Amino acid sequence: xxxxxxxxxxxxxxxxxxxxxxxxxxxxxxxxxxxxxxxxxxxxxxxxxxxxxxxxxxxxxxxxxxxxxxxxxxxxxxxxxxxxxxxxxxxxxxxxxxxxxxxxxxxxxxxxxxxxxxxxxxxxxxxxxxxxx
Amino acid sequence: xxxxxxxxxxxxxxxxxxxxxxxxxxxxxxxxxxxxxxxxxxxxxxxxxxxxxxxxxxxxxxxxxxxxxxxxxxxxxxxxxxxxxxxxxxxxxxxxxxxxxxxxxxxxxxxxxxxxxxxxxxxxxxxxxxxxxxxxxxxxxxxxxxxxxxxxxxxxxxxxxxxxxxxxxxxxxxxxxxxxxxxxxxxxxxxxxxxxxxxxxxxxxxxxxxxxxxxxxxxxxxxxxxxxxxxxxxxxxxxxxxxxxxxxxxxxxxxxxxxxxxxxxxxxxxxxxxxxxxxxxxxxxxxxxxxxxxxxxxxxxxxxxxxxxxxxxxxxxxxxxxxxxxxxxxxxxxxxxxxxxxxxxxxxxxxxxxxxxxx
Numbered sequence: 336x337x338x339x340x341x342x343x344x345x346x347x348x349x350x351x352x353x354x355x356x357x358x359x360x361x362x363x364x365x366x367x368x369x370x371x372x373x374x375x376x377x378x379x380x381x382x383x384x385x386x387x388x389x390x391x392x393x394x395x396x397x398x399x400x401x402x403x404x405x406x407x408x409x410x411x412x413x414x415x416x417x418x419x420x421x422x423x424x425x426x427x428x429x430x431x432x433x434x435x436x437x438x439x440x441x442x443x444x445x446x447x448x449x450x451x452x453x454x455x456x457x458x459x460x461x462x463x464x465x466x467x468x
Numbered sequence: 469x470x471x472x473x474x475x476x477x478x479x480x481x482x483x484x485x486x487x488x489x490x491x492x493x494x495x496x497x498x499x500x501x502x503x504x505x506x507x508x509x510x511x512x513x514x515x516x517x518x519x520x521x522x523x524x525x526x527x528x529x530x531x532x533x534x535x536x537x538x539x540x541x542x543x544x545x546x547x548x549x550x551x552x553x554x555x556x557x558x559x560x561x562x563x564x565x566x567x568x569x570x571x572x573x574x575x576x577x578x579x580x581x582x583x584x585x586x587x588x589x590x591x592x593x594x595x596x597x598x599x600x601x602x603x604x605x606x607x608x609x610x611x612x613x614x615x616x617x618x619x620x621x622x623x624x625x626x627x628x629x630x631x632x633x634x635x636x637x638x639x640x641x642x643x644x645x646x647x648x649x650x651x652x653x654x655x656x657x658x659x660x661x662x663x664x665x666x667x668x669x670x671x672x673x674x675x676x677x678x679x680x681x682x683x684x685x686x687x688x689x690x691x692x693x694x695x696x697x698x699x700x701x702x703x704x705x706x707x708x709x710x711x712x713x714x715x716x717x718x719x720x721x722x723x724x725x726x727x728x729x730x731x732x733x734x735x736x737x738x739x740x741x742x743x744x745x746x747x748x749x750x751x752x753x754x755x756x757x758x759x760x761x762x763x764x765x766x767x768x769x770x771x772x773x774x775x776x777x778x779x780x781x782x783x784x785x786x787x788x789x790x791x792x793x794x795x796x797x798x799x800x801x802x803x804x805x806x807x808x809x810x811x812x813x814x815x816x817x818x819x820x821x822x823x824x825x826x827x
Binding site: 354364366368369370389390391412413414415416419428 | 520524525527528531598601605608609610611612613616618626627
């Protein structure tokens with residue numbers, strides 16, 4: 336009986352498509368909510384430092400005075416806590432993973448718009464308050 | 469009496485996914501004693517709790533283990549919720565149960581693959597991991613992460629699953645169940661596997677009890693111990709029976725894990741059918757003040773998270789007792805009397821997860 340079982344398996348394996356993907360040649364499977372890496376829209380960032388506070392690995396460093404936003408992509412564990420915390424939705428989660436790196440690196444620094452001061456009506460109340468910290 | 473020699477086994481060994489070192493004391497080819505050493509991947513995660521705020525520590529608690537990750541975060545947030553007296557929404561509890569069972573299934577399939585590989589059965593190893601891929605795909609589509617899901621948070625879960633996706637998952641599981649039967653028939657009824665495993669590495673039920681075996685190691689020896697019966701999460705609304713085998717040998721431990729796959733499918737099926745509507749998370753204020761022992765059933769056995777807070781954002785003490793840590797004394801007993809060539813198979817039957825046991 337087991338010979339028939341084996342024949343069944345052999346035929347199935349012969350005529351079915353490979354279960355694996357030729358990865359670098361073909362792109363990996365992704366879904367719309369895959370956590371790949373964090374991306375920032377510098378024009379919308381108010382440097383409120385909420386992302387820095389929420390980051391469990393301290394990968395994000397925000398300097399409101401210098402209007403700079405810095406992330407160490409090698410420290411980042413892609414938990415998406417900063418994306419959930421961001422009040423202006425300037426942080427987004429990209430679905431593509433970052434390419435592999437061979438050396439220490441991955442620090443990305445951006446100059447951001449910074450806290451809004453002149454427009455009290457347009458600025459959200461939640462955004463202006465944490466900027467004073 | 470022949471001369472005793474000591475053979476080092478590990479920390480780097482082809483069958484070991486993670487580093488554990490065993491000094492095997494041999495007489496001829498027979499193991500008479502084994503001296504385990506751990507401490508190769510200690511990361512100090514329990515100390516880190518003092519430096520991170522408790523809602524963010526969930527992500528670190530999840531990374532205690534790279535395979536049974538979800539249940540670590542679930543046990544941790546349960547502890548926090550119990551201290552703070554939070555009433556977690558029903559839907560969140562059901563979703564946690566579903567994801568927990570998914571991670572149990574993928575862990576068991578991973579183990580079955582590694583186990584087949586340790587016996588030299590490479591094609592079964594490939595097949596087990598091929599089936600595991602379906603589960604990982606479902607997990608990625610619902611949570612955003614394949615193995616580290618990151619969906620648990622204090623007060624609920626971060627992602628909801630739409631009813632259409634739930635139906636699709638259920639359909640996928642039904643097809644998977646069919647394919648699993650083909651695969652598990654090999655583990656349960658194949659004569660060469662039976663010949664290799666039957667009677668190997670016997671652990672009597674008294675030994676298992678006194679040495680503190682947990683999970684499939686204990687259930688393979690006839691001890692009915694399963695933390696899911698305590699009814700954490702949504703398990704109090706689910707009917708299920710723990711899988712118990714009575715032989716206590718390698719075959720029994722393998723059979724427990726193989727049959728638990730079907731139990732998990734059944735639990736997910738019940739969860740999806742009983743899934744209530746409503747919110748998936750809740751707002752909370754304040755910080756935990758008090759202490760709690762949170763217990764949950766991992767693929768490898770019972771995990772205990774001890775949490776002590778003092779009303780501040782940082783927790784005072786977090787202690788994790790992981791299943792592999794308690795399964796090491798039974799492993800030493802198991803190894804006494806087996807042949808050297810059987811050691812890799814016997815070591816794998818406790819499903820060693822060293823990253824867990826060292827935190």
